[in-house]
Structures are given as C-alpha cells and as structure tokens.
Amino acid sequence: MTRKPRERKKIRILVAKPGLDGHDRGVLVLARAFRDAGMEVIYSGLLPTPEQVARMAVDEDVDVVALSLLNGAHMTAFPRVKKLLEKTGGGEILVVGGGIIPEDDKPKLLKLGITGLYGPGTSLEEIIAHVKDRVRKERWKER
Amino acid sequence: MLRGDGGEAYWKRKVGKVIAKRKAAGPLYDEKAVRDVRQGVKQWERVLEAWSKGKAERKVFQTASAIPLKPLYTPADVKDLDYSETGFPGVYPYLRGVYPDMYRGRPWTMRMFSGFGTPEDTNRRLKLLLQRGETGLSIAFDMPTLYGYDCDHPKAHGEVGRCGVNVSSLKDMEAIFDGVPLDEVSTSMTINAPAAILTCMYAAVGKKSGVPPAKLRGTVQADMLKEYIAQKEWVYPPEAHLRIMRDLMVFCTKEMPLWNYISISGYHIREAGSSAIQELAFTLADGFGYVELGKEAGLKVDEFAPRLSFFFNSTMDFFEEIAKFRAARRIWATVLREKYGAKDPRSLLMRFHTQTSGASLTWQQPLNNIVRTTIEALAGVLGGTQSLHTNSFDEAWALPTEKAVEVALRTQQIIAEETGVSSVVDPLGGSYYVEWLTEQMEEEAYKYFDRIESAGGILKAITSGYLQREIAENSYRLSKRGEAGEDSVVGVNKYSVEEEEKPIETLKIDFKAQRRQIQRLKQVKKSRDSAKVRAALDKIARAYESERENSIYPMLEAVAAYGTLGEIIEVGRSAFGEWKEPILL
Numbered sequence: 001m002t003r004k005p006r007e008r009k010k011i012r013i014l015v016a017k018p019g020l021d022g023h024d025r026g027v028l029v030l031a032r033a034f035r036d037a038g039m040e041v042i043y044s045g046l047l048p049t050p051e052q053v054a055r056m057a058v059d060e061d062v063d064v065v066a067l068s069l070l071n072g073a074h075m076t077a078f079p080r081v082k083k084l085l086e087k088t089g090g091g092e093i094l095v096v097g098g099g100i101i102p103e104d105d106k107p108k109l110l111k112l113g114i115t116g117l118y119g120p121g122t123s124l125e126e127i128i129a130h131v132k133d134r135v136r137k138e139r140w141k142e143r
Numbered sequence: 144m145l146r147g148d149g150g151e152a153y154w155k156r157k158v159g160k161v162i163a164k165r166k167a168a169g170p171l172y173d174e175k176a177v178r179d180v181r182q183g184v185k186q187w188e189r190v191l192e193a194w195s196k197g198k199a200e201r202k203v204f205q206t207a208s209a210i211p212l213k214p215l216y217t218p219a220d221v222k223d224l225d226y227s228e229t230g231f232p233g234v235y236p237y238l239r240g241v242y243p244d245m246y247r248g249r250p251w252t253m254r255m256f257s258g259f260g261t262p263e264d265t266n267r268r269l270k271l272l273l274q275r276g277e278t279g280l281s282i283a284f285d286m287p288t289l290y291g292y293d294c295d296h297p298k299a300h301g302e303v304g305r306c307g308v309n310v311s312s313l314k315d316m317e318a319i320f321d322g323v324p325l326d327e328v329s330t331s332m333t334i335n336a337p338a339a340i341l342t343c344m345y346a347a348v349g350k351k352s353g354v355p356p357a358k359l360r361g362t363v364q365a366d367m368l369k370e371y372i373a374q375k376e377w378v379y380p381p382e383a384h385l386r387i388m389r390d391l392m393v394f395c396t397k398e399m400p401l402w403n404y405i406s407i408s409g410y411h412i413r414e415a416g417s418s419a420i421q422e423l424a425f426t427l428a429d430g431f432g433y434v435e436l437g438k439e440a441g442l443k444v445d446e447f448a449p450r451l452s453f454f455f456n457s458t459m460d461f462f463e464e465i466a467k468f469r470a471a472r473r474i475w476a477t478v479l480r481e482k483y484g485a486k487d488p489r490s491l492l493m494r495f496h497t498q499t500s501g502a503s504l505t506w507q508q509p510l511n512n513i514v515r516t517t518i519e520a521l522a523g524v525l526g527g528t529q530s531l532h533t534n535s536f537d538e539a540w541a542l543p544t545e546k547a548v549e550v551a552l553r554t555q556q557i558i559a560e561e562t563g564v565s566s567v568v569d570p571l572g573g574s575y576y577v578e579w580l581t582e583q584m585e586e587e588a589y590k591y592f593d594r595i596e597s598a599g600g601i602l603k604a605i606t607s608g609y610l611q612r613e614i615a616e617n618s619y620r621l622s623k624r625g626e627a628g629e630d631s632v633v634g635v636n637k638y639s640v641e642e643e644e645k646p647i648e649t650l651k652i653d654f655k656a657q658r659r660q661i662q663r664l665k666q667v668k669k670s671r672d673s674a675k676v677r678a679a680l681d682k683i684a685r686a687y688e689s690e691r692e693n694s695i696y697p698m699l700e701a702v703a704a705y706g707t708l709g710e711i712i713e714v715g716r717s718a719f720g721e722w723k724e725p726i727l728l
Binding site for chain 1: 286287289290292298299300301302305306370374375376414415416502504505506507539540541542615618619622623626632635636649651652723724726727728
C-alpha cells in the first residue's frame with residue numbers, strides 16, 4: 001500500500017474526565033500511550049465541566065475527544081459533551097469513551113456516536129487502534 | 144517531613160544505618176554457619192544450572208515493585224537478623240503484630256464498604272450487613288458529597304447517589320443511621336475534604352439518640368495529603384485543608400477520644416498506580432507529616448498518636464504485600480520513638496485496615512475475581528491487619544449486587560474460621576524470604592523518605608507534582624508490562640476467551656435518588672431557622688480568619704441547625720479559594 005501524505009498528519013486528541021471524578025490513573029496512562037503512539041495529546045486536568053471540555057475541544061481544534069469516567073455519571077456527562085460539541089461548532093469532533101460502563105448503557109451511548117466504551121483491562125493497543133481507525137475514516141475520509 | 148524543615152539529617156543517617164546493618168553479621172547465626180550456607184548455595188547453584196539446562200529461557204523474576212528475586216533465600220540472606228529488632232507481637236517494634244494474641248483473641252473486623260443511592264437505601268444495606276454478622280459499618284459517599292456539593296448543585300447533576308450515598312444535610316445522616324445502635328457499632332466513613340463536617344453530623348445524630356460524642360466510635364478518612372497525591376478529591380489548597388484537619392485533631396483529642404479522626408491511607412496511592420514500595424513510603428511519610436501537624440497544634444505526640452490509624456491496599460504479589468505490612472509496623476514504631484519522642488506504646492503500634500485491590504479486578508471472566516480477592520485477603524491477614532474489606536467480584540462492572548457482597552464477606556469468614564491461619568501469630572515470621580523482603584522494603588522506604596525530605600518535604604513534593612509523577616510513571620510501566628505480557632493477568636492477556644462475555648447481573652441505580660434527595664433538601668431548607676444557620680456559618684468564617692480559633696465548634700452549630708454540607712464547604716471556598724493541580728504530563 002502506498003502511503004498517503006495525510007497519514008503522516010498527527011492526530012490531535014483531548015483526554016478528559018468531565019465530572020466529579022478524581023480516578024485519573026486510566027487517563028494518565030492513556031495520555032502517555034496516545035503520545036507514545038504519535039498523537040498530540042491535550043489533557044483537560046481534573047474536574048472540568050462538560051462545558052469546559054467541549055470548549056477546550058473546539059478551541060484546540062482536536063480530532064477526537066476521549067472521555068473517561070469511573071464514577072457512574074457517564075450517561076449524563078458523555079452525551080452532554082457530545083451535544084455541546086454539536087452546538088458550538090465541534091460537530092465533526094469524534095467522541096470516544098471508557099470507564100466503568102454497564103452493558104445496558106452501551107447501546108444508548110453508541111447510538112449517540114460515542115464509541116469505544118472500553119472497560120478496565122482493555123489493551124492500550126486496542127484503544128489506540130480504535131481511535132486511529134475512526135480518525136482515518138471519519139475525519140480524514142480515508143477508506 | 145511535612146514542610147521540609149530540618150529533618151534531612153535524620154533520614155540520611157537512617158538510610159546509612161539500615162544499609163550498614165544489613166551488611167553486618169547479626170547475633171542469630173555464627174559466621175562459620177553463614178559461610179557454610181554460602182558454600183552450600185554455590186554448590187546448589189550448580190545443581191540448579193544442570194537441572195535447568197536445555198529448558199526454555201527463563202524469564203526475569205522480580206516483585207511487582209521490580210525488586211529482583213533470587214530463586215532461593217537462605218540464612219545467608221538474613222545473616223544480619225537480630226531478634227531483639229524483630230521482637231514479639233504486641234511489643235516494640237511490633238514487626239510481628241500489634242497485639243500479643245492477634246487473631247486468637249478475636250478475628251479481624253470484617254468491615255464491608257457500602258453505600259449507594261438514597262440514605263434509605265444505604266440504611267437498608269447497613270442493617271442487612273449487621274444482621275449477617277458484620278462487625279463494623281463502613282460508608283461510601285457519592286461524588287457530590289466527597290467534593291462538597293449539595294445534591295441540587297449543577298455540578299452534582301447525574302452524580303447523586305451513583306457511587307455512594309448522598310449527604311447534603313444532617314437529615315440525610317439521620318436517615319442513614321435510623322435504628323442503628325451507635326453505642327454498639329463503630330462506623331468508618333470514607334470522606335476526606337468534608338470529613339470535619341461529617342464528624343459533626345455523626346456527633347449530632349449521636350446526640351439525638353442519646354449517645355454522647357465521647358462514646359462514639361468510628362473513623363473518618365480525612366487524609367488530605369493522599370488526596371493531592373492520589374485520590375484527588377479536594378476543595379481547597381493543601382494548607383487550608385491541613386488547617387481544618389489540625390482543628391479536628393485538637394477537637395477530637397478533647398471531645399471525641401474514641402474517634403479516629405484520620406485514617407492515613409495508602410490504598411488510593413496504590414490504586415492510582417504506585418508500587419508497593421511507593422505505597423509504603425508515601426503513606427508513612429504522610430503519617431509523619433500528620434505527627435508534625437499535631438505537634439504544630441501544640442499537642443503532645445502521645446496525646447494524639449494513639450488515634451492515628453492506617454489503611455493499606457492488598458494486591459496480587461502475595462509475599463511483597465505481607466512484607467510491606469510487616470515493614471510498615473516496624474518503621475512506624477521506630478520513627479515515632481526515635482524522631483518524634485513518642486513513649487506511650489499505643490502511639491508506637493500501627494493499627495491498619497486493609498482493602499483488597501479494586502484495580503486487580505478484571506472485567507473479563509469476572510468470577511476469577513473471587514479467587515483474586517481471596518488471595519489478597521489472605522495476604523492482609525498474614526500481614527496482621529486489624530480490619531479487612533474484601534471487594535466483590537462484579538466491581539469492575541458496576542457497584543456490587545447484594546449476592547456478590549455476600550460472597551466477599553463469606554470469603555473472609557472462610558479464611559477466619561476454616562483455614563487455621565489465625566491460630567498462630569505472624570506465621571511467616573522467620574521465613575528467610577519474607578524476612579529478607581521485609582528488610583528490603585524497609586530500606587527502599589527509608590530511601591524514599593530521604594528523597595521526599597530532600598525535595599522539600601511532603602507539601603513541596605505535592606505542590607511540585609513530584610509524588611504524583613512518580614506514581615504516574617510507575618502506573619505507565621505496569622500498563623506496558625501488562626501489554627507486553629510480562630505480567631500475566633488470567634482472562635485478560637492469558638487464557639482469554641474469544642466469544643463475547645455474557646453480561647453478569649449488576650446493580651442498577653435509578654435516577655430517582657437524585658430527585659428524592661433534592662426534594663428532601665428543599666424541605667430541610669424550608670423548615671429550618673435560616674437566621675440561626677447564617678449566624679453559625681458566619682462564625683465558621685471568622686474562625687477560618689483567625690489562626691487561634693477552632694473551626695469545629697461553630698461547625699457543630701451549623702450542622703445542628705441544618706446548615707448544608709455545600710453551605711459549610713462554601714464558607715471555606717470564599718476564605719481559601721480552590722486548588723488547582725500542577726501539570727502532570
């Protein structure tokens with residue numbers, strides 16, 4: 001396969017925990033892993049509101065927002081970030097998520113276009129591949 | 144240790160001493176015997192080599208903290224052992240246990256952490272656990288409560304009752320403990336930034352049911368240093384929270400002598416991705432910080448140190464965990480006596496609670512988690528814990544169901560009553576490997592104390608992000624090891640199954656909890672005497688302004704008048720501002 005020039009472009013990703021949740025082990029590992037996988041990583045820091053996360057994503061012009069919550073609030077916070085992105089001109093920005101997400105909640109989030117939804121024990125490789133795959137297909141329109 | 148003023152010489156000297164001691168010969172083995180053992184080991188190594196010849200290349204063996212391991216430990220590895228420094232259980236330096244009879248007298252306290260939804264839901268769960276023979280209560284709070292927001296605050300939206308019970312005012316605490324005999328139980332509350340407020344609320348509930356504060360038994364976590372290091376549930380900058388902790392220490396020393404107003408916690412440091420060595424070192428360093436805080440408040444060390452207790456993690460590297468617990472006890476006793484001049488034996492003995500590791504639970508093949516929890520619990524018991532929480536197998540999926548909680552409690556009961564491990568005190572004491580590893584952990588911890596002191600003390604090490612970065616680096620190391628298959632996780636990177644896991648039944652929490660809580664809060668605000676609340680809040684504000692006033696007394700007044708958690712926290716927010724974490728990437 002010949003390499004297309006845009007494949008050399010760097011993925012910009014915002015890693016965020018939109019809510020009252022200090023469990024940052026996962027996001028800090030992911031942020032490092034995304035960086036080592038060649039992405040430009042922006043970390044929201046702790047305790048931002050969904051509003052702040054959406055604003056950061058638009059201001060920083062990222063390709064993807066990766067959300068993580070382990071506090072059980074994903075059904076309100078994740079959709080809220082997604083909705084705010086759409087409202088503030090960031091409708092193109094992809095949203096992926098993870099944390100402690102019960103099976104029953106997954107279809108609702110997937111329907112909103114929030115994908116991944118990885119739980120504890122998922123390999124970093126799998127998460128990175130998912131992000132890369134979505135960005136290539138949906139942001140860079142590669143096949 | 145707290146502010147990095149002048150302790151450096153002690154830690155440097157101590158590191159040197161520990162290293163030198165380990166190299167020297169001790170009185171237990173004579174030199175000739177050790178030489179013979181060494182000779183024997185050399186011969187045996189040749190046997191080993193011949194045995195292993197032609198077999199597949201061996202992996203590198205090390206503990207989870209990356210301490211390299213030999214295939215065999217012998218008296219030559221612990222030739223420095225001096226039994227006068229090992230000692231007897233219940234006697235300084237408490238290496239072998241804090242009580243003379245340990246579990247022969249009575250088993251550890253089986254304390255299961257619980258709390259979800261509304262106060263009524265939690266009340267039902269608590270009563271169920273009491274009925275099933277649990278001997279201590281433990282309450283988990285939801286995120287808004289932990290961060291000091293009332294249930295009707297915009298930031299609380301969607302989070303009320305999600306991963307613990309919501310408490311916005313005294314009314315909620317009254318509902319949680321309705322019908323629970325406060326003079327008979329001891330209650331542990333996992334609460335930090337608002338710990339003083341929850342202590343006041345517990346005292347108020349006690350008062351209403353006729354139990355005076357002096358008789359109340361229990362624990363609030365209230366360990367703010369580890370919040371900045373690991374769990375990250377803070378409101379104000381470190382100095383402000385320390386000031387309130389200081390007030391609480393002084394207040395409890397006088398008014399609630401049976402209340403453990405702080406539980407110095409390594410659990411979260413470990414869950415955040417630290418190694419066992421880091422958990423040991425950072426937790427004890429925090430402990431020394433609190434001793435210095437108490438002294439700053441004008442208390443004598445023996446007045447308050449007996450009330451300090453600890454909380455550790457127990458995870459999968461069985462022997463390293465046991466060595467960690469043993470080392471922790473000896474370090475605490477030694478430093479409290481040598482550096483802080485404690486004399487009362489109760490100041491020197493380290494009591495601790497243990498919880499099995501949440502991070503070790505896997506989402507895949509969840510029933511395997513019962514086995515993991517059993518092994519971790521056993522390590523806690525062999526390490527001499529005073530109380531134990533065992534996680535439920537479904538917790539990588541959601542909050543535990545009642546069935547799963549029951550299995551977790553039964554796990555402890557089986558260890559206590561069927562295995563015989565509680566018949567003998569410190570049964571692994573004297574194992575060449577365990578004694579060597581105990582000394583190794585101890586040495587590594589002292590080296591960290593020296594590094595922290597050199598970094599300017601705990602507070603500096605937190606505000607600069609040093610400790611947080613140390614943990615993040617270790618956690619990334621562990622993730623990469625898991626990814627590369629260097630650390631096995633059964634069902635995840637080994638023996639995984641292709642087909643989709645069938646979902647297990649999990650606990651559902653409905654959103655009604657939030658509506659009901661908001662409704663109750665409205666009622667409370669309507670029926671209380673607002674002027675009385677305002678006056679009490681103003682008093683707290685004045686206490687915060689003056690270094691010499693104790694803020695807990697006006698806090699009691701505010702709570703009793705149904706001032707809310709959020710209102711009281713807000714007073715501090717105006718006085719001290721909010722904390723912003725240093726950049727960690």
